[in-house]
Amino acid sequence: MTTPTSVTETTATLETPLTSLCLSAGARLDLELYSGMLTPRRLDAPEAETEAVLHGAAVHDLGWRRRIAVRGEDRQRWLSGMVTNTVEGLPDNSGAYNLVLNAQGRIQGDCLVWRCGEALEIEIAVDQSDALLAHFDRFIIMDDVELVPLDGLTALGLTGPKSDTLLESIGLPALPEWAAGESMPFHAAEQSFSVQMRRGYGRLVPHYSLWVERAHLFALWQTLRAAGATIIGAETIERLRIVEGIATYGVDFTSHELPQETAQTHAIHFAKGCYLGQEIVERIRSRGQVHRHLRALEIFPDGGKTAPAVATELFLENRNPNNGKPAAKLTSVTMLNPMLNHSPKTHFFALGIVRAEAEVGDTALHYQGGTARILKSPPQLS
Numbered sequence: 001m002t003t004p005t006s007v008t009e010t011t012a013t014l015e016t017p018l019t020s021l022c023l024s025a026g027a028r029l030d031l032e033l034y035s036g037m038l039t040p041r042r043l044d045a046p047e048a049e050t051e052a053v054l055h056g057a058a059v060h061d062l063g064w065r066r067r068i069a070v071r072g073e074d075r076q077r078w079l080s081g082m083v084t085n086t087v088e089g090l091p092d093n094s095g096a097y098n099l100v101l102n103a104q105g106r107i108q109g110d111c112l113v114w115r116c117g118e119a120l121e122i123e124i125a126v127d128q129s130d131a132l133l134a135h136f137d138r139f140i141i142m143d144d145v146e147l148v149p150l151d152g153l154t155a156l157g158l159t160g161p162k163s164d165t166l167l168e169s170i171g172l173p174a175l176p177e178w179a180a181g182e183s184m185p186f187h188a189a190e191q192s193f194s195v196q197m198r199r200g201y202g203r204l205v206p207h208y209s210l211w212v213e214r215a216h217l218f219a220l221w222q223t224l225r226a227a228g229a230t231i232i233g234a235e236t237i238e239r240l241r242i243v244e245g246i247a248t249y250g251v252d253f254t255s256h257e258l259p260q261e262t263a264q265t266h267a268i269h270f271a272k273g274c275y276l277g278q279e280i281v282e283r284i285r286s287r288g289q290v291h292r293h294l295r296a297l298e299i300f301p302d303g304g305k306t307a308p309a310v311a312t313e314l315f316l317e318n319r320n321p322n323n324g325k326p327a328a329k330l331t332s333v334t335m336l337n338p339m340l341n342h343s344p345k346t347h348f349f350a351l352g353i354v355r356a357e358a359e360v361g362d363t364a365l366h367y368q369g370g371t372a373r374i375l376k377s378p379p380q381l382s
Contacts, residue, residue: 016063017154017214034234035064036127042233052230053240057162059229062155062209066129070120072144086269090115093180097267099259105280107257108135110249114180154217158208170227175199189219203244203378242334243349245296252331252351260284263293292355299348301370307335307348314365314372327358328365
């Protein structure tokens with residue numbers, strides 16, 4: 001799987017609110033820097049954590065996510081001009097995944113946009129927040145627009161196929177994908193507070209975020225655990241992300257890529273009004289296709305035991321790896337062994353940038369140590 005940044009590799013380490021609570025309670029945690037914040041790497045046995053996200057319900061940290069309110073009379077028009085997906089066409093109490101581009105059509109980051117009534121919000125990862133907010137600020141010129149960080153809020157994630165049932169057991173409603181619930185009164189651990197739920201994108205299992213004021217985070221954490229949710233760390237969150245084939249900015253694609261090269265078609269609305277970088281996106285769509293795409297892959301190592309490293313190059317089977325041009329390059333890699341999955345064998349999954357000629361048919365890709373094939377649909381995990 002992808003190697004997270006070591007705590008010792010950064011001089012500016014930030015703890016998520018959940019991490020701070022656990023440490024202040026005397027917990028001994030193995031921490032990693034994930035999306036710009038220090039969070040637990042693992043909170044239970046790996047097999048228990050993976051079992052929960054694939055077949056049960058798991059609660060986890062989302063303290064590396066940030067909500068930014070977009071306010072002012074021009075907020076809707078301005079925001080629509082800054083992101084690739086629809087803003088004006090968003091139904092009430094819903095959200096969408098977006099890319100943020102520069103004038104040359106290069107990707108500057110990704111974000112979620114949420115609409116609740118007249119309110120608009122951007123949700124971004126901490127490791128992108130400074131760069132994206134600076135980028136946005138450069139384009140607030142004569143507009144009545146203000147970007148207001150909602151710093152008093154933090155979130156827990158609830159992930160897995162039994163998430164809906166667990167939520168209903170504690171008096172919270174299940175939501176459809178990309179739905180944003182209203183703030184709801186909630187009572188837990190002798191505290192009364194508001195919870196706002198959102199459900200994002202998942203290719204295999206539901207993904208919820210539950211937002212509360214920081215003072216009530218631990219009460220919500222205890223309630224979800226008591227209801228049967230397994231606690232998991234960032235290692236398992238990352239494993240599931242790769243198995244589901246969900247790309248992330250800064251890992252699987254960067255400012256070097258054009259939107260169509262990422263294959264994130266659910267992030268682009270081709271019929272919306274003008275936005276920064278749209279001319280390049282439309283030119284690619286109308287005049288021709290790009291020559292490479294980000295794809296989900298299944299890996300088949302020789303001997304079935306060792307996963308290839310991130311940045312491993314893959315080659316077409318009719319070319320010599322020592323002389324031929326690489327047909328693909330891996331950006332994220334993970335594995336599910338029999339203890340981590342209801343399967344008699346180990347499975348290896350990856351994301352990677354694949355050249356167009358390698359996408360024809362069921363083409364096998366080769367590396368020194370095994371083969372790979374593009375996944376046309378999410379893997380079927382028993």
